[in-house]
Amino acid sequence: MKRISVFGATGSIGQNTLDLIGRDPDAYQVVVLTGASNVDQLAKDAIRFRAERAVTADPHQYAALKDALAGTTIDCAAGPDALIEAADCPTDWTMSAIVGAAGLAPGLKSLEQGRTVALANKESLVAAGALWNATTEKHGATVVPTDSEHSAIFQALIGERMSDVERVVITASGGAFRDWPMDKLASATPEQAATHPNWDMGQRITIDSASMFNKALELIEAKEFFGLKADQIEAVIHPESLIHAMVGFRDGGMMAHVGPPDMRHAIGFALSYPNRMDVPVARLDFTQSSQMTFRPADETRHPALALARRVMECGGLSGAAFNAAKEVALDRFIDKQIGFLDMARVVEQVLDRLDRDQALSCDAMTLDSVVHVDHLARDYAKTVSI
Ligand code: NDP
Secondary structure (H helix, E strand, O other): OEEEEEEOOOOHHHHHHHHHHHOOHHHEEEEEEEEOOOHHHHHHHHHHOOOOEEEEOOHHHHHHHHHHOOOOOOEEEEOHHHHHHHHOOOOOEEEEOOOOHHHHHHHHHHHHOOOEEEEOOHHHHHHHHHHHHHHHHHHOOEEEEOOHHHHHHHHHOOOOOHHHEEEEEEEEOOOOOOOOOHHHHOOOOHHHHOOOOOOOOOHHHHHHHHHOHHHHHHHHHHHHHHOOOHHHEEEEEOOOOOEEEEEEEOOOOEEEEEOOOOOHHHHHHHHHOOOOOOOOOOOOOOOOOOOOOOEEOOOOOOHHHHHHHHHHHHOOOHHHHHHHHHHHHHHHHHOOOOOOOHHHHHHHHHHHHHHHOOOOOOOOOOHHHHHHHHHHHHHHHHHOOO
């Protein structure tokens, strides 16, 4: 029986992970489930999957969680420290699917156990790629990427040598506004941005898809995960979301990973790695008329992509600043304090300022140095005027 923990169990990735686990319950022992605000779902799943421990990140939800688990033997706890403690529980496999920089510290603690970590929380690699990779290596952990694009690259690279890789192409659906004229984007609302043409995901990542910040994060994530140079990675718009990524080799050949837009494929791949398992995603039928189209991802229309390139070239702590500023800009957009196009302006101003203050370089990245820059970037992003 595989002992597993799911961090961010109440979210979109977490629920898809539990969907797969629930199809073969005898194969898994659920150790820890975590959530934040959605205590009802957390308690319901903890009871259903007979988890050993349920943790909410929000200390104010502790009493509600305890009440919901009354009469069971499930341990319950609350707060960021309780998440890190829960990441210390021995497991064989851990899903890292908390949203945002909050996923970094529990993820690092999971790596310290030398276990297999399925990484959906792209912010960990964006904010602290060097630290994440060093921790993985030091503790002999295995990380299987669970972002669909990175799972696709990972799968295309099985049996290949990194020295033979020329380039990596990551596809982007283009999000809710891919066919909107530029002048309409300035007045786009959070409600409009939170609908996705192809994927069913959490609210924040769906808005990040519309602004291309999600793709920007993925470019940086790919650089860090696969040890690529900035000029080896490109994004291309592919509205059908059937090809998730392509890897080009030095002999001119390319491997493309094709599949339906359903996160359970990438999650199932990570759950069964290095084997494969039955996953109930739709099968593509190439006898039906269908098409795959591509167009350039224009960095003028999508300034988030230009900012990602800047971060990939600058390195150091610029990813931590980028991610933190992006999270605050997204909050401000959701709260209707700033417009859709202002999000990139906020992030650019934060990078400019911290660069001027020489806060982005570092010799050896530590959790403290990442957290320090994260706080600086958040403070400035909250107040910067557009
Ligand atoms: P959701 O918003 O759906 O879920 C986020 C999860 O994190 C929930 O369990 C939420 O709890 C929890 N959470 C929220 N805030 C905190 C916090 N401060 N501390 C601890 N836990 C917290 O997100 P997704 O599932 O969409 O995304 C999760 C991660 O996976 C993100 O990094 C995203 O970029 C990545 N990803 C997602 C994909 C998708 O298809 N959804 C695809 C590829 C990557 P609660 O709901 O109880 O408040």
